[in-house]
Amino acid sequence: MQSDYFAFVAAAYGATAIVLLALFAWIRLDARAQRRALAALEARGLRRRSSGAPPAGEGQS
């Protein structure tokens, strides 16, 4: 009877690993996507006012 319970313990720990790894991956990938979007916007010359003046030759907003 005892040995049958292994599947339950494995399911609990397995689901934990899957959900937490998925959560971690989602947060990291989302961060990477945002940073890429920011880099793309910066390449187009768009900057936040507090991040300093754009390079010379750019029109002011």
Next chain:
Amino acid sequence: MSDLSLSKPSRFAILANPTRFLELSGRLQPWLYGFAALLLAAGLVLGFLAPEDYQQGRTVRIMFIHVPFAWLAMMAWTVMSASALGTLVWRHPIADVSIKAAAPIGAAFTFLCLFTGSVWGRPMWGTWWVWDARLTSVFVLFIMYLGLIALSRAEEEPGRNARAAAVLVLVGFVNLPIIKFSVDWWNTLHQPASVLRADGPTLDPAFLWPLLVCAAGFTTLFFALHLNAMRTEILRRRVFALQRLAARRAEAA
């Protein structure tokens, strides 16, 4: 009017500046993840070295993850409630970011609490689920998390729903004492408290130590994930602001 320039800004005021927050949190984050990994590794080892329970056998090991998840499900909502006060009372700009970032993480831990509990209940209670006060109130907490996630993503512009989300979080906080005391107030299949009780824990140290180390590990992991998600949310709001700026420029040109 007092001379404000002479007073040192409080720690919360410093954190209100998103750039400063990104700087500080960026340095703290790897330490949180590292510390969480260490604690969880230690907790896992202790858990598998723990003896089998005379009644439950090896299913007692589910306790080392199920109980921390339950605690964290409630702790996450408490963190969001403190942030909600930050939004409503102090209008702290990072408070709404905190709520939006914490909700999916809290929901994940609540789901895992319900899942591991169910998988533990099947062999021990003979059922996957029962609508007793403890299980029902935690299920309600899970639904509230989902509602909050939906609300904070309803608006195109991030931060628009800050006040509504904050109110929902504070109203939902009433569920937490209900969850905690449900096993005392109602006749539940779920057993009463074994750790956080007036007379102290009833668990043998062989089980209590793995439980506490795992709890500490998962708590640190929660804060690491939360910090990470907050940083991402700040970046997302910057992207949104710059995209709107780009759209305005395109229109003006």
